[in-house]
Amino acid sequence: MRKYVPKDSVQKKAYYTDRFHVVPSTPREKVDSDPVYAEQLEALAAKVEVKSSRIELNCMVVEINHEDNFKALEVLKEECGYAVLTEMSAVDYLAKDGNFEVFYQMLNLKEVKRMRLVMRIEQGLAVESAVPLYKSANFAEREMFDMFGIVANNHPFMKRILMPDDWEGNPLLKTYPLHGDEFASWYEVDKIFGKDAREAIGPENRDEAKVERYDSKRFSRVGYEVPFGADVNAENETETAIEYSKTFLVDYNKGDTKQLKERK
């Protein structure tokens, strides 16, 4: 039987985990412990429903419903002084509970505070674009769309940004393999030579560490040297004696060495 490979996450996993290993958690505090954050959270909670909140490693993390994202960002910008949207993207939790986690990393320059607005969103649903409030969301949302396939509604130019426009699949999903999928291996062949040439060229090798034993054009093996481009396979490969260059070899048996009596 073939080895079972989980389909929901093809990322690398630890090959060994100690049964008794208890994963610790980063220190988390309540938002009340910081008066500035507490005030901001109060202002936010007055307008939108706050599902959970904490302070984790100098950063307030507030979880809201995904429908409220624009309203929450508006409150944060207008009332709480978060003038900069530093970063926004998503985390793929599809394998665990069928959701994405979208986060907005914000910065308040005046009070030097950072906070992260977090929300869960199901696959296939769209978020409301933050571009009317923060122009930095323009590129960030396009990148999120490109990498995860999460659409931002009312975005001025919702288009792929890093990958080609005609690409299939979203590279940062956990189901997407590191070296690309079937589509990726044919993409350039189809694009440059056309689909008719698939048979003649073959799929692209996207694993740059791959070594093909019988490819005599790109690889050679010590002890099994053959001419460039020779047709080799398991049947006809023969061992060749390793020939060393005589130039650098010193024959110590010839007797023309002499031992010094004292240091020069």
Added chain:
Amino acid sequence: MQQPNKLSPFFENLNFERDDNTMVVNFGPQHPSAHGQLRLVLELDGEQVVKAYPDIGYLHRGIEKMAENMTYNEFLPTTDRLDYIASTSNNYAYALSVERLLGIEVPRRAQVIRTMLLELNRIISHLFFIATHALDVGAMSMFLYAFREREFAMDLMEDYCGARLTHSAVRIGGVPLDIPSDWLANMEKFCSNLEHELEHTYNALLQENRIWKMRLENVGVLSPEDALSWGCSGPMLRGSGIAYDIRKEEPYELYPELDFDVPVSDLNDSYGRYRLYMAEMTQSIRIIRQLMPMYGETEPQLMAHAPQYISAPKEEIMTQNYALMQHFVLVTQGMRPPKGEVYVPTESPKGELGFYIKSEGEPYAYRLKCRAPSFFHTGILQELLVGVYIADVVTIIGTTNIVFGEVDR
């Protein structure tokens, strides 16, 4: 509209039957002033830009995807390839986020060395900026002078870690090496030399240069509101009159102990930003000068003592069995940080560089997002370029100081 067929192919840079008579021009991705792989699609009315569309992704290597498939220590050399002009600042930003996640303290000597390397990298990056920016605008001699000094700075990096471009000079938990014996003396020589050159060559060549000023003044004007809205950071933000330097405001490493100024310009244009870069180099020299005597007062320990996460020093590994066992586990399986998420901002030469790391307690990061300043600075181009003449396009690309390793990741 064009109707392409086999006899009349589609011309992508020509719109034949448009009332407004604009022309679409592809700028890049292979263009000497594109600073890497920037493709700009410009719609031109005569020589004026009507619409600009920055098209990126020509250097996309999926570094965030790679981070999910590598252990934390394995990933560190990959961060060199983000902003390849100042690799140590990437290594540092990544190492710092992991250290905050682990909650470990770095020994003081490592902190001194790290801060010195960070400032040296800032100088290297700023020299590169001055050189290429001046070359784009047309001052070729400036390029040669600034690259001469940059070579000396890279020699110092080479003396420290053996690499000139992809340093990997910072490790999670400290630094791998102590500085060589004559390094500080060479550093002092470099600093005094650069100080002299800054004043007598660079400033003398550019600061009051009539052509330089005409090309840069009132070009690429970015209002403070726009700078905030577009998520600008670093010299782009301070060039718009907002004094926010992460080294000062959210201090890390030894910066709270050091005495330095944050230059700010309220000119909002390319010339103001150029002056900022020059002033920042002077401040970096000042910081390095303060760090040099600090080095002698520190204990020789270089890596943090956290056996659960970080391998013991080489001597211990070679002499003590338990240290060897732990080293073996850490190398073959990788460290397992606590469950949680962290975002740590640092002031890289280009702006705010931060790593958001989501850990599920596995040896592989569940998600790593690299907040690269250049990515957001590229976004401004679609607004900043509208209405300018095509000759100024190159100036504006230069003044944003974008590096494509970081934009595309």
